[in-house]
Amino acid sequence: xxxxxxxxxxxxxxxxxxxxxxxxxxxxxxxxxxxxxxxxxxxxxxxxxxxxxxxxxxxxxxxxxxxxxxxxxxxxxxxxxxxxxxxxxxxxxxxxxxxxxxxxxxxxxxxxxxxxxxxxxxxxxxxxxxxxxxxxxxxxxxxxxxxxxxxxxxxxxxxxxxxxxxxxxxxxxxxxxxxxxxxxxxxxxxxxxxxxxxxxxxxxxxxxxxxxxxxxxxxxxxxxxxxxxxxxxxxxxxxxxxxxxxxxxxxxxxxxxxxxxxxxxxxxxxxxxxxxxxxxxxxxxxxxxxxxxxxxxxxxxxxxxxxxxxxxxxxxxxxxxxxxxxxxxxxxxxxxxxxxxxxxxxxxxxxxxxxxxxxxxxxxxxxxxxxxxxxxxxxxxxxxxxxxxxxxxxxxxxxxxxxxxxxxxxxxxxxxxxxxxxxxxxxxxxxxxxxxxxxxxxxxxxxxxxxxxxxxxxxxxxxxxxxxxxxxxxxxxxxxxxxxxxxxxxxxxxxxxxxxxxxxxxxxxxxxxxxxxxxxxxxxxxxxxxxxxxxxxxxxxxxxxxxxxxxxxxxxxxxxxxxxxxxxxxxxxxxxxxxxxxxxxxxxxxxxxxxxxxxxxxxxxxxxxxxxxxxxxxxxxxxxxxxxxxxxxxxxxxxxxxxxxxxxxxxxxxxxxxxxxxxxxxxxxxxxxxxxxxxxxxxxxxxxxxxxxxxxxxxxxxxxxxxxxxxxxxxxxxxxxxxxxxxxxxxxxxxxxxxxxxxxxxxxxxxxxxxxxxxxxxxxxxxxxxxxxxxxxxxxxxxxxxxxxxxxxxxxxxxxxxxxxxxxxxxxxxxxxxxxxxxxxxxxxxxxxxxxxxxxxxxxxxxxxxxxxxxxxxxxxxxxxxxxxxxxxxxxxxxxxxxxxxxxxxxxxxxxxxxxxxxxxxxxxxxxxxxxxxxxxxxxxxxxxxxxxxxxxxxxxxxxxxxxxxxxxxxxxxxxxxxxxxxxxxxxxxxxxxxxxxxxxxx
Ligand code: ADP
Numbered sequence: 012x013x014x015x016x017x018x019x020x021x022x023x024x025x026x027x028x029x030x031x032x033x034x035x036x037x038x039x040x041x042x043x044x045x046x047x048x049x050x051x052x053x054x055x056x057x058x059x060x061x062x063x064x065x066x067x068x069x070x071x072x073x074x075x076x077x078x079x080x081x082x083x084x085x086x087x088x089x090x091x092x093x094x095x096x097x098x099x100x101x102x103x104x105x106x107x108x109x110x111x112x113x114x115x116x117x118x119x120x121x122x123x124x125x126x127x128x129x130x131x132x133x134x135x136x137x138x139x140x141x142x143x144x145x146x147x148x149x150x151x152x153x154x155x156x157x158x159x160x161x162x163x164x165x166x167x168x169x170x171x172x173x174x175x176x177x178x179x180x181x182x183x184x185x186x187x188x189x190x191x192x193x194x195x196x197x198x199x200x201x202x203x204x205x206x207x208x209x210x211x212x213x214x215x216x217x218x219x220x221x222x223x224x225x226x227x228x229x230x231x232x233x234x235x236x237x238x239x240x241x242x243x244x245x246x247x248x249x250x251x252x253x254x255x256x257x258x259x260x261x262x263x264x265x266x267x268x269x270x271x272x273x274x275x276x277x278x279x280x281x282x283x284x285x286x287x288x289x290x291x292x293x294x295x296x297x298x299x300x301x302x303x304x305x306x307x308x309x310x311x312x313x314x315x316x317x318x319x320x321x322x323x324x325x326x327x328x329x330x331x332x333x334x335x336x337x338x339x340x341x342x343x344x345x346x347x348x349x350x351x352x353x354x355x356x357x358x359x360x361x362x363x364x365x366x367x368x369x370x371x372x373x374x375x376x377x378x379x380x381x382x383x384x385x386x387x388x389x390x391x392x393x394x395x396x397x398x399x400x401x402x403x404x405x406x407x408x409x410x411x412x413x414x415x416x417x418x419x420x421x422x423x424x425x426x427x428x429x430x431x432x433x434x435x436x437x438x439x440x441x442x443x444x445x446x447x448x449x450x451x452x453x454x455x456x457x458x459x460x461x462x463x464x465x466x467x468x469x470x471x472x473x474x475x476x477x478x479x480x481x482x483x484x485x486x487x488x489x490x491x492x493x494x495x496x497x498x499x500x501x502x503x504x505x506x507x508x509x510x511x512x513x514x515x516x517x518x519x520x521x522x523x524x525x526x527x528x529x530x531x532x533x534x535x536x537x538x539x540x541x542x543x544x545x546x547x548x549x550x551x552x553x554x555x556x557x558x559x560x561x562x563x564x565x566x567x568x569x570x571x572x573x574x575x576x577x578x579x580x581x582x583x584x585x586x587x588x589x590x591x592x593x594x595x596x597x598x599x600x601x602x603x604x605x606x607x608x609x610x611x612x613x614x615x616x617x618x619x620x621x622x623x624x625x626x627x628x629x630x631x632x633x634x635x636x637x638x639x640x641x642x643x644x645x646x647x648x649x650x651x652x653x654x655x656x657x658x659x660x661x662x663x664x665x666x667x668x669x670x671x672x673x674x675x676x677x678x679x680x681x682x683x684x685x686x687x688x689x690x691x692x693x694x695x696x697x698x699x700x701x702x703x704x705x706x707x708x709x710x711x712x713x714x715x716x717x718x719x720x721x722x723x724x725x726x727x728x729x730x731x732x733x734x735x736x737x738x739x740x741x742x743x744x745x746x747x748x749x750x751x752x753x754x755x756x757x758x759x760x761x762x763x764x765x766x767x768x769x770x771x772x773x774x775x776x777x778x779x780x781x782x783x784x785x786x787x788x789x790x791x792x793x794x795x796x797x798x799x800x801x802x803x804x805x806x807x808x809x810x811x812x813x814x815x816x817x818x819x820x821x822x823x824x825x826x827x828x829x830x831x832x833x834x835x836x837x838x839x840x841x842x843x844x845x846x847x848x849x850x851x852x853x854x855x856x857x858x859x860x861x862x863x864x865x866x867x868x869x870x871x872x873x874x875x876x877x878x879x880x881x882x883x884x885x886x887x888x889x890x891x892x893x894x895x896x897x898x899x900x901x902x903x904x905x906x907x908x909x910x911x912x913x914x915x916x917x918x919x920x921x922x923x924x925x926x927x928x929x930x931x932x933x934x935x936x937x938x939x940x941x942x943x944x945x946x947x948x949x950x951x952x953x954x955x956x957x958x959x960x961x962x963x964x965x966x967x968x969x970x971x972x973x974x975x976x977x978x979x980x981x982x983x984x985x986x987x988x989x990x991x992x993x994x995x996x997x998x
Pocket of ligand 1: 609640642653671672673674675676699
């Protein structure tokens, strides 16, 4: 077995075990030798030493017995002899005991002890017998005593001689043992030294061996690592054996091989990335990329196929090394030939070692050339293969080449997609360029058309102006027409009513019935006119909201009460289903009542028998009033247009039930105006349900359209007492419009006022700083500082806070603005379009004479002894007749048929009250009114305007002039009497 192949671990184990064995041996040897020394010492102790001690004892006993023998030989005293014999016996026992000890401990020949024992035994026995005999003989034979003594001495000496022999042997033995022990010690020392030395040598040998076996491979691997670090990528460790370092060296070599491969791969990736990034032009990019791919993968041929616009096939875009006569294209959806697998899996496909037999069956881009390896790279964008690169090699592709393709695939795909979109963008840019040019051409054409359009626009503007004028004309026409239509109608209805009342029983019944027909038809005509006027008012945007709070229950109940007589006439039951808690609305009660009245009237009209149920429900934002009848119902084909103007469900309905077809159209428009809506459901022959949806509170959008309509919001006009304007009265006129300034200055100067002119807010304020005018006429819409700001500043300063201000504006005033004006205490608000010299003068007079107490008509709690005198100024004889018929019972009537006559009669008769028609021929009613008011003796007479002008601002204007009341035509009897009462008694 080769030593170098032994693993380091095993080597360390072997070394350690060897050292361990030697140490154990060392221990054993030491133990053995120590044991031996111990045995020597023990032997020394057990034998020579014991023998020597026993010999000492024995010698002592012999000497004592010798003395006893000697004393016994001469002694006759039996007692002492007795004692001596006892001593002798004792010492003999001791001596015997010691001889026994010698037997056990003496290492020499036993014959020595036998001899000593025999000698001793003989000596003692001889001594004892001679002692006993001697006692008898002694006295007789002294020479015998001497022989006994000699014997005693000799016997002891013999015994001692034997003992000495033993003692010498024991001594010699002890020396021998000591020498032997010293030798043992020396041997032990030598063995230990030898062993320790051997261990040390062995340990160092093992150590060195181990160190060397580690240093060499480490140095080799280190050397290779250093070389590799210095970019010598071919450096490898040459150390090769089957130990750990061999494995380490092998691992290191494979690691650096991998690193070298990765580095090489990275270099290749960097190379192709550089090429791909460098090129932006699609054609160059495709060519360079293919070329580099070929170089890196050592391919001989390469080809790029792009997905066609219609996505049906892959068409060749660029190729290198291919037979150009081969027009190969591949069908995309059939996934045929070489591209089939790549298209199906959308991954790189490698064909290696293609057998020759395959070339005829397998459709590839390489035609007759038989490559040994083909790599097909699909470029996938949004899960779709948009391009395919095919590489071919006459040899089989190396794994490095395949790894390279896989490694570069993502970058390649990203760059390809970017280049393909660039290609698309280029195509689009070209299209755009062409389109741009087309657009430029179209633009110039359009410019020409635009000039034409501008021309047409101007024409349209002119037409619009004409339309506006026509609209104004229409409004004015409607206003006049209303007057012209209502005046005769008023007579017809009123007089037919009077006749109807007065001629009962006086006319034959048939003729009497004519009066009813006249009145009914008159009323129908009036309703139609009113409807048309309502409609026209809504369409002209002049309809305004008069907001107040009321409950839904109240308004429905009131409407039902109004129409109950009609319902009773047809025996129709009126049912109500109301929630108990009151549902409050803030809205225009008048308009809502109009809507409900229309729907309820229709319900009564179209219900021949049954009931009408009015119910109220509520949602979080709305209150829904539903009116359900059991009438004729509406055909589904007609239901969609019943809210259209002049549309009825069908012709027969109008013939049978009458009506104009305007009621629901107006109701719907009113519903929208109050922020709600109307809907209908109906079953022909069973009945209809009309639902009115009303907001609980009116939305801000609707509120913006709320104009000055409410009595509460109207700015009160003053009763006027015209006087000659003092020339020192200064009026400041603030307006940025020159024509307005000229007009106002003209009127005011003519009236004798001193006029100050300011063309803007700033100028006005600077004038006010110097002079405080008696009154100000202020326009609202001005650049920089507008009228609102000027008004605010005037009212804030103490010195000007009291100055009366008349607002003259063309602006549509919002509720918010109206609130501001009212808060700032303006005297009056006049719409610019309505400006009229008399009205303006009256307003100015009213402003400048506010402090002068006006003679008030004596009307407070007046008591009349007889009927009050009423002057009627009316130029229409029919109307005059009507009023006569209506009022003759309650008033002393005086009549005047024109303005001047009216003034004269007022002066002469001093009536209690005057009814003044506004639209008089010749002097109009307003001029007559002003004249009467201007005269000292008639100024106090209350004057009520009577007009058929239905447009709202007419009423406003009339009240602003200072009339004490307003009665619209056709005259409602109650309205007329109420207004007269109010004016007369200030109720
Ligand atoms: P008119 O003055 O004709 O009643 P409206 O605008 O009020 O005009 O109604 C339009 C048409 O709608 C009516 O002519 C009628 O055909 C139909 N109509 C309205 N209300 C009812 C109802 N309650 N039942 C049946 N038909 C109705």
